[in-house]
Amino acid sequence: MSTSPSPLVAVEDLHVHFPIRHGIIMDRHIGDVRAVDGVTFDIRRGETLGLVGESGCGKTTAGRAILRLVEPTSGRIMFEGSDIAQMARKDLRRMRRRMQMVFQDPYSSLNPRQNVANIVAEPLRVHGIAEGRDAERRVRELLAIVGLPKDSENRYPHEFSGGQRQRIGLARSLALNPDLIVADEPVSALDVSIQAQIINLLEELQSEFDLTYLFIAHDLAVVRHISDRVAVMYLGKIMEIAPAAHLYERPLHPYTKALLSAVPIPDPRVERTRERILLRGDLPSSIDPPSGCRFHTRCPFAQKQRCPDEIPELRSLASGHLGACHYAEDIEAGRITNRTLDLDFVGAS
Amino acid sequence: MALLSVSDLEVKFFTRRATVHAVRGVSFDLEAGETMGIVGESGCGKSVSSLAMLGILPRAGRVTDGEVRFGDRNLLELRDAQLRDVRGKDIAMIFQDPMTSLNPVLKIGRQITEVLTKHMGMDKANAEREAIEVLGRVGIPNARDRVDDYPHQFSGGMRQRVMIAMAIACHPKILIADEPTTALDVTIQAQILDLLRRLVEEEGMALILITHDLGVVAGVCQRTNVMYAGRFVETAPTHELFARPRHPYTLGLLKSVPRLDAARKEKLDPIGGAPPELTMEMQGCSFAPRCTYATQESRERTPELQRIDTKDHLVACWNPVPDQDLPAESSDEWAAR
Numbered sequence: 147m148s149t150s151p152s153p154l155v156a157v158e159d160l161h162v163h164f165p166i167r168h169g170i171i172m173d174r175h176i177g178d179v180r181a182v183d184g185v186t187f188d189i190r191r192g193e194t195l196g197l198v199g200e201s202g203c204g205k206t207t208a209g210r211a212i213l214r215l216v217e218p219t220s221g222r223i224m225f226e227g228s229d230i231a232q233m234a235r236k237d238l239r240r241m242r243r244r245m246q247m248v249f250q251d252p253y254s255s256l257n258p259r260q261n262v263a264n265i266v267a268e269p270l271r272v273h274g275i276a277e278g279r280d281a282e283r284r285v286r287e288l289l290a291i292v293g294l295p296k297d298s299e300n301r302y303p304h305e306f307s308g309g310q311r312q313r314i315g316l317a318r319s320l321a322l323n324p325d326l327i328v329a330d331e332p333v334s335a336l337d338v339s340i341q342a343q344i345i346n347l348l349e350e351l352q353s354e355f356d357l358t359y360l361f362i363a364h365d366l367a368v369v370r371h372i373s374d375r376v377a378v379m380y381l382g383k384i385m386e387i388a389p390a391a392h393l394y395e396r397p398l399h400p401y402t403k404a405l406l407s408a409v410p411i412p413d414p415r416v417e418r419t420r421e422r423i424l425l426r427g428d429l430p431s432s433i434d435p436p437s438g439c440r441f442h443t444r445c446p447f448a449q450k451q452r453c454p455d456e457i458p459e460l461r462s463l464a465s466g467h468l469g470a471c472h473y474a475e476d477i478e479a480g481r482i483t484n485r486t487l488d489l490d491f492v493g494a495s
Numbered sequence: 496m497a498l499l500s501v502s503d504l505e506v507k508f509f510t511r512r513a514t515v516h517a518v519r520g521v522s523f524d525l526e527a528g529e530t531m532g533i534v535g536e537s538g539c540g541k542s543v544s545s546l547a548m549l550g551i552l553p554r555a556g557r558v559t560d561g562e563v564r565f566g567d568r569n570l571l572e573l574r575d576a577q578l579r580d581v582r583g584k585d586i587a588m589i590f591q592d593p594m595t596s597l598n599p600v601l602k603i604g605r606q607i608t609e610v611l612t613k614h615m616g617m618d619k620a621n622a623e624r625e626a627i628e629v630l631g632r633v634g635i636p637n638a639r640d641r642v643d644d645y646p647h648q649f650s651g652g653m654r655q656r657v658m659i660a661m662a663i664a665c666h667p668k669i670l671i672a673d674e675p676t677t678a679l680d681v682t683i684q685a686q687i688l689d690l691l692r693r694l695v696e697e698e699g700m701a702l703i704l705i706t707h708d709l710g711v712v713a714g715v716c717q718r719t720n721v722m723y724a725g726r727f728v729e730t731a732p733t734h735e736l737f738a739r740p741r742h743p744y745t746l747g748l749l750k751s752v753p754r755l756d757a758a759r760k761e762k763l764d765p766i767g768g769a770p771p772e773l774t775m776e777m778q779g780c781s782f783a784p785r786c787t788y789a790t791q792e793s794r795e796r797t798p799e800l801q802r803i804d805t806k807d808h809l810v811a812c813w814n815p816v817p818d819q820d821l822p823a824e825s826s827d828e829w830a831a832r
Contacts (some may be wrong), residue, residue, distance in 0.1 A: 200680035307769050337536040338707065342751035342765030349762070364681065371753035371763065391758065408685035409755050410710025414734045416756060417714035424689060425682045428650040 153188035160221035181207040183382035194359040196373030203379040246319035250331035252311030256303040263299040269321040288317040309340035381440040388467040399469045497524035504561035513774040519725035530702040532712030535722035584614040587662035591674040593654035597646040604642025633660045652683035673705045724781035731808035741815040788814040
């Protein structure tokens with residue numbers, strides 16, 4: 147799908163379904179939550195790929211599947227040519243050194259009974275890389291890198307603020323010199339004045355250590371700032387993927403347009419005059435997603451032809467810009483227009 | 496005369512370990528039909544102030560000073576029964592998480608009729624008719640059938656609509672919305688903000704919107720107050736506040752958030768350090784330790800809100816942000832979209 151020579155990670159037709167079981171005596175399989183349902187994308191070496199979407203769209207599951215923290219149902223996850231989805235446990239363990247995760251909640255992702263030195267040294271121990279003096283030295287180095295004070299080593303997570311805890315999580319993820327970091331909502335639990343500190347740190351670390359990021363978040367402004375390319379997910383599928391500047395300045399998929407128009411902008415002049423595309427109703431269930439284009443039930447541009455019964459493929463709409471919409475060109479050219487919504491019925495589905 | 500007039504409100508929390516001085520002297524007037532925002536980060540006292548006004552502080556909290564004048568009464572002096580008449584009828588409140596604010600074992604119709612029979616003296620049949628009407632007004636489809644559903648049968652956005660229906664059922668003069676969209680997805684947030692804007696206009700009620708999101712106030716509020724460490728540090732008409740933020744904290748907030756409509760910057764400008772512990776007595780300006788404009792005076796004397804620029808722009812700062820440091824005008828390209 148990409149023309150770039152060798153992506154670090156190439157995800158091909160990834161599916162992650164969670165079975166729904168029912169019954170105590172007869173354990174029946176009555177359906178699936180299709181969290182990720184046929185997703186293809188590359189992560190290029192050294193880039194930040196932003197993965198955005200609303201809750202339940204599958205962005206977190208996709209990120210976890212790449213590290214095989216959840217088992218993919220089908221599809222391939224090529225990490226430098228080897229398929230993580232098929233890898234044996236032993237090989238997977240070795241591979242995991244090269245890919246780390248940073249979590250949203252800096253409170254629950256750090257063991258409250260371990261001091262900071264132990265938390266950061268744990269990956270070194272687990273992978274048998276350093277022990278004793280060596281480990282201590284490495285921990286001190288890592289804490290300095292993420293900007294934590296020297297006396298942090300012997301303190302416990304509860305003694306730190308949210309921003310500092312996120313720094314501890316980052317130090318831990320850097321311990322093994324990974325190539326890829328999957329960061330799942332790394333700043334959304336933080337106050338705005340602290341968010342900026344962590345975002346800057348993430349960017350500094352990336353250029354210093356040649357890191358590749360998959361940055362999963364719902365905050366579209368943060369994603370624009372940090373990402374080179376952005377993929378937009380809706381109900382388990384990718385709707386659009388493009389270089390960040392393209393996606394934000396010229397979104398081609400109706401869902402991306404609606405999503406961007408819904409984000410409040412901290413400027414009353416802009417807020418007063420901009421056009422909003424309000425979507426009807428709520429997100430449909432990913433147990434029984436809509437037929438055809440998954441977005442057609444809420445899409446203000448949906449047509450009677452094709453949208454309800456033909457699944458749109460992710461296809462090239464402009465250079466490096468892919469979208470999954472049957473009518474993207476017609477919408478862009480103004481041949482199909484946004485149905486004006488009767489505001490009283492915006493809530494109706 | 497203002498519809499609601501708050502002066503020198505102080506709230507403390509008394510716990511075994513420490514006394515937390517959460518609200519340290521908040522004063523403002525709210526006019527009928529006005530939309531007012533209170534912005535600040537977690538722990539700045541923005542929610543506690545409104546809980547204190549309505550007498551619904553958690554047990555450890557006490558109002559230690561101040562006055563909340565509504566009409567000819569001081570709400571802080573009312574007995575519980577009197578306050579219950581005001582709450583829900585004249586002043587209604589909605590919260591961040593509708594699931595914990597709705598009773599999970601009562602049908603939602605019943606939760607709305609309860610308000611109507613209690614405050615408006617309606618009989619059951621009238622209350623039921625009115626409940627369906629108000630649910631329709633907040634955009635609940637098939638309201639007639641949905642009154643028999645329980646809260647868990649609604650999505651997050653629909654639950655927040657139910658909360659809003661309960662709040663506006665008695666046509667309150669003031670609606671206090673505490674982070675009403677923080678738990679919602681962005682497309683649902685847009686629906687709810689749109690609904691609030693429309694209801695404020697239709698009902699002519701005043702709105703106090705409490706949020707951490709500068710974008711939300713920018714789109715909804717006529718007037719914005721910025722709160723830091725228990726005090727209002729700046730208050731101005733919203734367009735004025737965003738165009739000419741005079742408090743270094745306000746400027747810092749605006750500069751630290753990446754904007755959807757701005758091309759990628761090399762680096763964000765975070766505010767250094769962290770907010771102060773509210774267990775401490777503070778000397779001088781509470782923002783001084785994080786402020787690049789702070790002087791000796793800032794560290795010694797606490798600044799009061801004072802007029803700057805125009806008559807309704809107030810700032811509590813000894814060294815307000817000078818003109819040359821104000822943010823550049825935003826691009827008009829986005830305004831047109």
